[in-house]
Amino acid sequence: MSGEPTRVIAQGTFDILHPGHIHYLENAASYGDELHVIIARRNNVTHKAKPILSDRQRRDMVSALEVVDEAHLGDSEDIFVPIERIDPDVIVLGYDQHHDEDAIGAALAKRGIECALERASGREPQYETELLSTGQIIDRILSERR
Numbered sequence: 001m002s003g004e005p006t007r008v009i010a011q012g013t014f015d016i017l018h019p020g021h022i023h024y025l026e027n028a029a030s031y032g033d034e035l036h037v038i039i040a041r042r043n044n045v046t047h048k049a050k051p052i053l054s055d056r057q058r059r060d061m062v063s064a065l066e067v068v069d070e071a072h073l074g075d076s077e078d079i080f081v082p083i084e085r086i087d088p089d090v091i092v093l094g095y096d097q098h099h100d101e102d103a104i105g106a107a108l109a110k111r112g113i114e115c116a117l118e119r120a121s122g123r124e125p126q127y128e129t130e131l132l133s134t135g136q137i138i139d140r141i142l143s144e145r146r
């Protein structure tokens with residue numbers, strides 16, 4: 001053992017925070033000693049509606065969570081740039097993230113980044129009215145505050 005802390009990376013959009021996000025970050029943190037979170041740039045969120053909140057505000061909110069050691073704004077062009085800088089031991093993908101683990105593993109290997117890839121568990125609602133999705137919170141706001 002080197003005695004160096006093991007670094008873990010989690011990542012995502014984190015637009016309007018909810019308990020599903022906290023579950024993911026706590027689960028990711030359990031894979032190592034230091035949790036680093038990469039916040040997706042607005043321009044790179046193409047698979048769903050763009051975030052409401054700015055890149056910086058989303059980074060600042062995630063950064064304030066106790067479980068998080070450091071939150072980083074993602075790179076605009078190349079998602080592997082922050083990974084090279086952070087040099088993680090483990091990357092933990094979200095339970096429902098569309099990323100292909102084999103493709104990410106191959107891209108990491110090509111760049112000489114040696115780290116494990118894990119998949120986080122999901123959180124089910126703990127009570128009837130618990131909302132575990134930013135999209136659902138936005139839908140609720142739109143239907144209740146018109």
Ligand SMILES: Cc1cc2nc3c(=O)[nH]c(=O)nc-3n(C[C@H](O)[C@H](O)[C@H](O)COP(=O)(O)O)c2cc1C
Nearest residue numbers: 011012013038040041044045074075079082097099
């Ligand atoms: C290992 C990894 C690193 C990433 N790094 C970045 C990054 O530097 N910049 C960025 O805009 N998006 C980055 N992304 C993409 C987003 O974080 C995220 O996967 C996606 O855009 C939104 O996911 P969500 O719908 O689960 O929030 C990265 C994704 C992965 C899997």
Ligand SMILES: Nc1ncnc2c1ncn2[C@@H]1O[C@H](COP(=O)(O)OP(=O)(O)OP(=O)(O)O)[C@@H](O)[C@H]1O
Nearest residue numbers: 012013014020024094095096122123132133134135
């Ligand atoms: N209920 C949940 N349980 C565990 N992880 C979750 C849950 N909801 C979101 N996450 C994780 O949090 C990270 C960021 O997710 P994201 O910002 O896309 O939130 P979201 O609420 O799912 O968004 P949207 O509702 O817009 O799809 C992802 O890794 C995702 O898997």
